[in-house]
Amino acid sequence: MDINNTKYELVGSGPGGAVSGWRSIPSGCADTSVVYPSPCRTPLQIKDIGSGNFGVAKLMRERSTGELIAIKFIERGEKIDRNVEREIINHRELSGHPNIIRFREVFVTSTHLGIAMEYAAGGELFERIVAAGRFKEDEARYFFQQLISGVSWCHKWGVCHRDLKLENTLLDGRQAPRLKICDFGYSKSALLDSQPKSTVGTPAYIAPEVLSRQNYDGEAADVWSCGVTLYVMLVGAYPFEDAADPRNFRKTIQRIMSVRYTFPANIRLSRECADLLQRIFVANPAQRIRIRQIKAHPWFLRNLPEELRDGGVASTEAAPRPSQTVEEIKKIVNLAREKSPVLVAPVRGFNEEDYMDGDLIDNEELVE
Helix, strand or coil: CEECCEEEEEEECCHHHCEEEEEEEECCCCCCCEEEECCCCCCEEEEEEEEECCEEEEEEECCCCCCEEEEEEEECCCCCCHHHHHHHHHHHHHCCCCCECCEEEEEECCCEEEEEEECCCCEEHHHHHHHHCCCCHHHHHHHHHHHHHHHHHHHHCCEECCCCCHHHEEECCCCCCCEEECCCCCCEECCCCCCCCCCCCCHHHCCHHHHCCCCCCHHHHHHHHHHHHHHHHHHCCCCCCCCCCCCCHHHHHHHHHCCCCCCCCCCCCCHHHHHHHHHHCCCCHHHCCCHHHHCCCHHHHCCCCHHHCCCCHHHCCCCCCCCCCHHHHHHHHHHHCCCCCCCCCCCCCCCCCHHHHCCCCCECCCCC
16 A cells, blocks of 8 residues: 555564554565554444444443443445545544543554544433433433533534534433533534535424525534424424324424424423524524523523533633544545555454454443
């Protein structure tokens, strides 16, 4: 594999030659240090935890630390497009905030691109709501405060998520769960990209201006999606769906465009909570409440944890940044765009399905 006149080969280390990364081999020189070490260091594979158009996500355990990590595998080749690169870079930039799933590293095998990240043992917030039916106002506020804290961090770094929803908010394994925003596949960076224009996201959460197919303010659109998330937590249903015909997306879009929603008669909300939702669900994004205003709203401020206050742990970088640089990530992604890498030299014991089929990975049962 040649990049900028430098050859690369997959290399192994440890018993059986387990893959540890890519080694650079400058022309006329002997093997040098590993420049793209795998974050896994041959982890223990536990189970599949998700799949989709992107590929598959696996739960693994690091041998050296015992830490559980999630790794998303995307098949090499045409699936590794600019959106994948943008997702990884944006995720790296945001990593370090307690309400953002922590990015670890990205690496390549001979068949897949792997994205290693923090594992959230509590599952999706969506699943918690389905089990409960709906949340009481205090519980909804507890999670909404964390959601806004994470989104505020994204916007501080110039990134709009553009697909905020319950399925993209995970929970860690604590008794009082910490919310973690994940999946930056639709995210847009003010530094890397132009102003958002494309209609992306999940229909029930999309803001009116996003449906207009014109340039729009991604931060204001994120606020709308946060409002939908809050409504679902409080009511147990989507605000703009027809309960009698939830699959009718045309009707959902019409209701979004006209901002037509109601609260069920059997659900009593505080005046402050209803006021906040009313300020979020405004068709004109220029008149919609902003994140900084939400953070100053009386309903939001009630029982606000110390760490979420301005100057608290969540308002500053609380964890070290990933060691991989943006330039290193781009090189790895470029490698993954080629479907079948050329091995400069055979790697003893290497199987091209190493991480995927478990040939070099021991399976174990997860004990919580």
